[in-house]
Amino acid sequence: MPPNYWIQKFGHAFRGVWQEVCEDRSFRVHFSMAAAVIVCAALFRVSLIEWCILLACIAIVLTAELFNSALELMAKAITDEHDPRVGAALDIGSAAVLTAVIGASIIGAIIFLRHLGLLLGWWA
Helix, strand or coil: CCCCHHHHHHHHHHHHHHHHHHHCHHHHHHHHHHHHHHHHHHHHCCCHHHHHHHHHHHHHHHHHHHHHHHHHHHHHHHCCCCCHHHHHHHHHHHHHHHHHHHHHHHHHHHHHHHHHHHHHCCCC
């Protein structure tokens, strides 16, 4: 293994993230929502465990979106013609992102509604 092997691997990974930020509107939306969650978590002063849960949710959603984008790019590289199997694979990739987003949204709502309720005196 050459000495700069890991540096190259990290470089490729960061280039992939940068490509997504620059070229994929869906990723930018998820990335922006992640930033909003981080700001809200800081404002509400969530606990350490809540930080861990929220950051795990963010990582899962962004990872799902990255895999979905990779799948879309691979499908375009394989064929421009309509293939129902490729279409099904793309639909499943989108469903994975949707599942991650729904789960993360429910978890975020539970955490933030609790903090909002405490702040507004809805419950002790």
